[in-house]
Amino acid sequence: GAGVSQSPRYKVAKRGQDVALRCDPISGHVSLFWYQQALGQGPEFLTYFQNEAQLDKSGLPSDRFFAERPEGSVSTLKIQRTQQEDSAVYLCASSRILGPGGAFNQPQHFGDGTRLSIL
């Protein structure tokens, strides 16, 4: 499809295990974002890539969280030594930077997310 694709759709892990979540952005989208969404809350920003460069990682909750986008397309969010509070939906979004005429009004397009449950 032409949208943002995330896998797996659901992930169950035991506390202490490492997990890796994948995001395939829309083709040609330079910007890629990761968000964390708890039940009943809005998405919370984790990190932002422009091509392969990670320009903002201010939202990553701890050094157990690591994200990469080595070739400027697919991105992986890795969580090491998972804890129960890591249980949430992890959303990936992509966008163009500039629209026609240089407008900064490009919306972020979201994937369906990965629902992570830590037992």
Place this chain on the structure above:
Amino acid sequence: GQNIDQPTEMTATEGAIVQINCTYQTSGFNGLFWYQQHAGEAPTFLSYNVLDGLEEKGRFSSFLSRSKGYSYLLLKELQMKDSASYLCASRRSATNKLIFGTGTLLAVQP
């Protein structure tokens, strides 16, 4: 969310009009987005405002007042499928990231 306020829940009747309000922190403001999110699904883009005024798009309209740090989403001719969470999000000048509110859960009743 950080400094984004919107009502938690609203109820409206099929065929009616509903207005969902949102207030945001004005410092560094660079655009206001509205998204719709059905349970278990991705947020989908509805509208964008950066200048004062009303943007109309079919049954949905969005309004912005930069001086007041205020926006609303107006939904007309409500349909049952409009039952969803509506997320208000602001973008700051120095970054492309979005700051989301907690979302307004709208229930449309027959």
